[in-house]
Amino acid sequence: MNLTMEDVLRALDPDEVDYAAASQLGPDALPFLMTLVQGQDPGLAAKAAYLAAVVEGExxxxxxxxxxxxxxxxxxxxxxxxxxMLAAEPASRVLGTLLLDSDAGVQKLALKSVSAGLSPDLMVKVQEVSVNGSSQGLRDYAVQAMERLQ
Structure with a gap:
């Protein structure tokens, strides 16, 4: 069976996507997911980004x-x-950019996604947020993230 954009859109259409079922589309869905991430529909792009991590492809x-x-x-x-949900090295690279995002909500979720086993270089950025975060809440999340990295 050849996967089509319609197959991917059908899997992402529900308000609450069944990502376990959608992941069965496999790595062949990743080029379609890239197209959606780069598209004009942020809701669909967000779902596509999440599914890309669940699919676990190259x-x-x-x-x-x-x-x-x-x-x-x-x-x-x-x-x-x-x-x-990405492997340690890719997760470290993605989170490294998001930890210093201009939006506090993005930073907060990036800090919550930090876990043991990620790159030691990530610690520098987490420490930066722990000192220079725009709110006490972000600084507290950064301290918790540093504890998980150690």
Whole structure:
């Protein structure tokens, strides 16, 4: 069976996507997901970014990275959450950019996605947020993230 954009859109159409079922589309869905992440519909782009991480294919990091660079905060929030499902190195790269995002909500979710086993270089950015975060809440999340990294 050849996968089509219509198949991917059908899987992402529900308000509450069944990501476990949608992941059965497999890595062949990743080019379609990249197209959606780079598209004009932020709701669909956010769902596509999350599904890209669930699918776990060779292009997953590229799709989540594209979402992390989106001009729409909703898509960057999805990228921060999706990064937690990537392997350690790709997750570290994606979270490294999102930890210093201009939006506090994106930063908060990126900090919540930080876990043990990620790059030690990530610690520098987490420490930066722990000192220079725009709110006490962000600084507190950064301290918690540093504890998980150690």
């Amino acid at each position: 292009l997953s990091e590229r799709v989540v990275t594209a979402a992390a660079a989106s001009g729409d905060v909703r898509v960057r929030v999805a990228a921060a959450h999706a990064a937690s």
